Amino acid sequence: MGDQxxxxxxxxxxxxxxxxxxxxxxxxxxxxxxNIQEFEFNLSNEIRENGAEIIIFNIEAYDGGEFxxxxxxxxxxIKVDTLDAVIGLINSLKDYGISNLVITNFGYSKAEQVFxxxxxxxFEDAKKKAGIYTSFSDRKLGKVIRIIDQSEPxxxxxxxxxxxxxxxxxxxxxxxxxxxxxxxxxxxxxxFELL
Numbered sequence: 001m002g003d004q005x006x007x008x009x010x011x012x013x014x015x016x017x018x019x020x021x022x023x024x025x026x027x028x029x030x031x032x033x034x035n036i037q038e039f040e041f042n043l044s045n046e047i048r049e050n051g052a053e054i055i056i057f058n059i060e061a062y063d064g065g066e067f068x069x070x071x072x073x074x075x076x077x078i079k080v081d082t083l084d085a086v087i088g089l090i091n092s093l094k095d096y097g098i099s100n101l102v103i104t105n106f107g108y109s110k111a112e113q114v115f116x117x118x119x120x121x122x123f124e125d126a127k128k129k130a131g132i133y134t135s136f137s138d139r140k141l142g143k144v145i146r147i148i149d150q151s152e153p154x155x156x157x158x159x160x161x162x163x164x165x166x167x168x169x170x171x172x173x174x175x176x177x178x179x180x181x182x183x184x185x186x187x188x189x190x191x192f193e194l195l
Contacts, residue, residue, distance in 0.1 A: 006145055007133060008191040011126025013118035016181045021107030022086060023055070024078045029099040040074060043096055050089050053079040073099060106182055115151060118186040123147070126190040134194065142193030150187040 030039065040057060047054055055077035080086055090101065108114070130141055 005194055006191050007130050007141075007194055008189060009126045009129045009133070011122040011124070011129065011186075011188045011190060013121035013125060013186045015114050015118050015184045017108045017110075017114065017184060019106035019182050020081050020109050021105075022080050022083065022103060023105040023107065024080070024086065024089075025100075025102050025104050026076055026078055026093070026098060027100045028074045028076075028093075029097045030073055031097070036074070039096075043074070043076075043093070046092060046096070047076075047078060047089070050092050051080070051085060052089055055079055077104075108182055108184070111184060114184050115186060118184065119149070119151070119188065122151075122186040122188040123190060126188055127192075130190070130192050140195045142195045145191040145193055147191075148189040150189060151185060 028039075028043065030036065044054060044057075057074065057076045078089070080089060086103070090098065127141070134141055
């Protein structure tokens with residue numbers, strides 16, 4: 001450590017949570033002659049009766065051309081709170097002609113509280129490491145000079161992981177094998193004064 005007057009260390013803390021926000025993209029094939037407004041109204045009611053929240057509705061042409069005949073589909077983004085709710089929603093919407101469903105994101109509504117807790121643990125981890133390094137010399141830790149938080153930002157509690165990108169066939173084939181967790185990580189760079 002020589003004559004340096006400070007030491008900088010990185011502390012980590014992790015916490016695994018079960019998501020309570022599951023975001024889905026669901027697509028419904030429209031048959032020729034379907035009344036889009038009526039279809040959307042009935043679909044909205046069915047989704048809400050299942051306790052799900054509709055984020056957005058949109059109508060797309062999956063052949064990339066003009067809307068005509070069977071090229072129309074309705075897409076919607078939906079939020080539910082459990083994987084059981086996803087399976088229940090799929091079963092409830094079967095008669096509406098689901099053409100595809102993908103889980104796109106997982107979130108955790110109490111992420112901010114968790115980050116407050118694990119930030120303290122990350123700081124203690126940094127302090128412990130700094131103490132180990134100073135034990136090799138006759139120096140002691142002084143006050144904290146600065147803390148740089150390099151944790152992943154929390155944006156509306158959304159977390160994305162490629163391995164959780166389950167599609168409709170996987171969900172229906174393996175409903176009991178899907179148990180995702182989201183790992184929240186706090187990473188602090190702490191600079192301590194050396195005495």
